[in-house]
Amino acid sequence: MNKKQLEVMKNGKGFIAALDQSGGSTPKALAAYGIESNEYSSEAQMFDLVHQMRTRIIKSPAFTKDHILGAILFERTMDSLVDDMYTADFLWDRKGIVPFLKVDKGLAELQDGVQVMKPIPNLDDVLSRAVKRNIFGTKMRSVIKEANETGIKRIVDQQFEIGMKIVGYGLVPILEPEVDIHCPEKKRCEQIMREEIISRLRQIDETVRLMFKLTIPDENNFYAPLMHDPRVVRVVALSGGYTRNEANNKLAQNSGLIASFSRALAEGLSARQSDQEFDTVLGSSIASIYEASIA
Template sequence: MTKTSDQHAQMHTGAGFIAALDQSGGSTPKALGLYGVDANDYDGEEAMFAEVQKMRERIILADDFSGKKVIGAILFERTMTESINGKKVPDYLWENCNVVPFLKIDKGLEEENDGVQLMKPMPDLDATLQAAAKAGIFGTKERSVIHIAYADGIEQVVAQQFEVARQVIAAGLVPIIEPEVNIHSETKAAAEDILKEVILKHLDTLADDQNVMLKLTIPDAAGLYDDLADHARVVRVVALSGGYSTDVACEKLSQNTKMIASFSRALTEGLQRSMSDAEFNKALGTNIDKIYHASI
């Protein structure tokens, strides 16, 4: 098998979860704050990204961060060109950890309209995708947000996601379509029902050689997305933690047997820069173990 087919097989049937290590400009200060790095500890954006890269590197170098439980990892665009032990991060992930690398490609969210937030324009997307393919990236991730159960808004989100997905597929990569439903929405369950039907409609428009992954908020109705997981054009359905604690996210995920985790904040919960390597690795290993068992 080729590298790409090995990675595809791992994402389609591998036991484990996807680590979301793609904190971007807006979410980085909060992620660093939870890690024990105050905004006063760094000066400017470059120093901030250097601090979060140190955190990501510490996670990736931990013994439990391997393809035995972590089958994929989503990277921020800057991370794609960073190195660990003299090797570019995407290559290090696959060759040293047996973890499939993905790239976050969205540039953030538009203001809310029709109860949703669409993705901001990505004028340099083709160049980004070419660079990603050259760097050994397997797939991409792009996020929108749904706040209320309004069919027109949800259709706009899914249509935009599939438009971008086709561009990603044309570049030889596998897109993770992420129309997040806000966990605090008063119409969350109704929004999820609409979202499922709209996604199914758009999946049926894909050609036989066009495959996608889906990253969805853990639904209120257990098993709601099983039909999506079974669709011929879907490689895997993964779950975002959406602000739930690690324990709550894992408990909810365990009720959805055809979804695996793709957690960010829940993965790093409790990790502190001040920890010794032994303490850090133990805490991370505990989180990895919880998320892994909820995913299999």
């Protein structure tokens, strides 16, 4: 574990940029960026285009350590180059931004009101390569859609079990049991989930370091008990389908909770923009998310 990067993530002011769109979400991300599906004819071309988008964001003068603590990468992005450097090295060596890696393979079918992660058969290989690529930590997502205690326990158990394996590689896992913002019992889901998380935290050694990426809660400062746990480096928030303004407003009401936005970060960016226009829009987005994160 890189101690300098740990210090940045634990005590730095700013937020985490989520640049980890995977195969399923990439077409939507490209469409929002102004590149339609008829403009590429293969998966390889699609990923080349999204890497160009991510590279443009990362290299922008607006994308700096003054506002951004870390960036979450997709596996192909980790293995791709930015100015002849692997992406994680470019982020840390050139920008001072801590690199993370998305490791999950998507969601299983809905059962007991939740979608756990699909199996990750090549996880050991991915984690070994992540260490070689100088990745600091990982991220993996599952989703809660109903206030089902059995399902939520299964979600939290899976997150912790895989998370502890990741810890064994010297990486800091971000556990992401997302609560769907459209869930009619969202507050109850958050209550059940927090209880399960606290229970699991008490079962692991205090030397373990991990993070959480959670939906902005209905009750302000609801995740403060997690933030105060010695094992927890940081608690960050996903935008979850809220617009950037909605997410920022909700985030600002939660002291200590910082952003890890994807769609909200890229909102308003277009492949058709000039570099000046692109940098201006991105800079405005980054400034607003930063302000909400330090409120």
